[in-house]
Structure formats: structure tokens, C-alpha cells
Amino acid sequence: MSKILLPPSTVLAPVPAVMVSVGDSEDNYNIISISWTGTICSRPPMTYVSLRPATHSYHIIEEKKEFVINLCGIELLETMDWCGRISGRDQNKWKARGLSPMPGKYVKAPLIAECPINIECAVCEAKVLGSHTMFIANIMGIHVDDAFISEGMLDTRELRTFANVNSGYMPVEGFLHRQGFSVEK
Numbered sequence: 430m431s432k433i434l435l436p437p438s439t440v441l442a443p444v445p446a447v448m449v450s451v452g453d454s455e456d457n458y459n460i461i462s463i464s465w466t467g468t469i470c471s472r473p474p475m476t477y478v479s480l481r482p483a484t485h486s487y488h489i490i491e492e493k494k495e496f497v498i499n500l501c502g503i504e505l506l507e508t509m510d511w512c513g514r515i516s517g518r519d520q521n522k523w524k525a526r527g528l529s530p531m532p533g534k535y536v537k538a539p540l541i542a543e544c545p546i547n548i549e550c551a552v553c554e555a556k557v558l559g560s561h562t563m564f565i566a567n568i569m570g571i572h573v574d575d576a577f578i579s580e581g582m583l584d585t586r587e588l589r590t591f592a593n594v595n596s597g598y599m600p601v602e603g604f605l606h607r608q609g610f611s612v613e614k
Contacts (some may be wrong), residue, residue, distance in 0.1 A: 443592030443599055448499045448509050448544065449478055450530070451489040453537035458530055460522045460541065461486035462513030464593035465561060466498060474568040476550060479561040485517040490564050494552040495536040499544035503589045503600060510598070535569035545574040545588060 444464045452458035465479035478496060480487040490496050501509045508526045515522065523530060530539030533549045540547035550566035577584055586604045593599075 442594045446591055446593040446598060448501060448512055448541055450497045450499060450539050450541055451486045453493050457489060458523060458539055459486050459489060459517035460512045462509045476568055477563050477565045479563045481561055495538050496550050497538045497540050498548040499541040500546040500590055501544055503591055506591060540572055545577055547572040
């Protein structure tokens with residue numbers, strides 16, 4: 430098999446497609462949909478979001494130093510996509526899409542009640558990387574719909590989430606194996 434060399438680009442996929450909620454009061458609440466997010470540390474639990482300075486949410490995160498990552502089920506795919514295409518400067522996304530802001534425990538940014546998993550995040554560092562700034566954050570708390578708790582543990586096998594793949598969306602389906610299955614006896 431031969432290989433073709435391509436120029437550097439963002440081809441790592443799939444990546445999560447999530448809604449990030451920001452703001453500390455109803456007059457500045459906003460939602461942005463992104464795919465530049467992920468886990469970056471286990472101890473302490475840390476994550477990040479990378480945003481362009483041109484976005485409305487960028488300046489809210491920059492000022493408030495907090496956000497909530499909201500994982501969506503497939504039933505919110507259209508809403509998630511829409512929230513990534515419309516600016517919060519022009520429209521109240523919460524009202525336009527019938528979403529409900531819900532208070533968290535650790536940050537003032539609202540949770541999206543309709544999302545089954547909400548991750549409260551406190552920014553500890555902002556790193557300018559070029560077109561985007563990475564907001565590195567400590568994970569302060571995780572809210573999970575009780576339907577995704579099994580024996581006291583998070584169980585996302587039935588979450589029906591989706592990922593961004595080459596500027597499109599793909600369902601994340603099926604559970605293959607637990608980590609470490611290859612060395613278990």
C-alpha cells in the first residue's frame with residue numbers, strides 16, 4: 430500500500446462535538462458548539478476548550494474564567510449544530526432553541542438541563558496558540574442524569590452521543606471492550 434503525504438491540518442478524528450455554556454447571569458448567558466475539547470490530565474482532572482477570539486463566548490470565558498461542557502445525545506444534534514452557527518451577539522440561543530439554564534454547584538456558568546452530562550470547569554490558564562486560544566480548566570464537578578448511573582458509576586454506553594469527523598457528524602455507537610481487555614486473563 431502506498432501513502433500520500435498531505436500538508437499539516439486538523440485531521441485527528443473523531444473528536445467530541447459538545448455545547449459549551451458560559452456567563453454568570455441570564456443577561457450574558459451564551460452557548461457555543463465546539464469540537465476543540467478533551468481531557469488533558471487525570472490528576473487533577475483537567476480539560477480544555479479552544480476558541481477563536483472572534484466568538485462571543487471567547488470574551489465571556491476570558492472575563493469570567495469558567496464554563497460548562499455539556500455532552501449531547503443525538504436528539505440534540507440539530508440544536509448543537511445550530512448553536513455553533515449562530516452568534517450569541519445576534520440571538521438568545523437559550524430561548525431560540527428552548528433550552529433551560531440550570532445552576533451548577535461550583536461555577537456560575539449555567540448547565541444545559543437538556544444535556545445528560547454537564548462538566549463544570551474553572552479556567553486556570555489561557556494559552557494563545559495561533560488562530561485559537563486554549564482555555565485550560567480544572568474539572569470542578571460533573572452532573573449526570575441518573576439514567577446514566579449504574580451501580581454508582583457513570584455508564585455512557587446508552588448515551589447515543591456523536592462526534593465531529595471531517596466537518597460532519599458521526600454517531601458514537603457500540604461498546605467494543607473495556608480498557609485492558611487485551612491483557613486480562
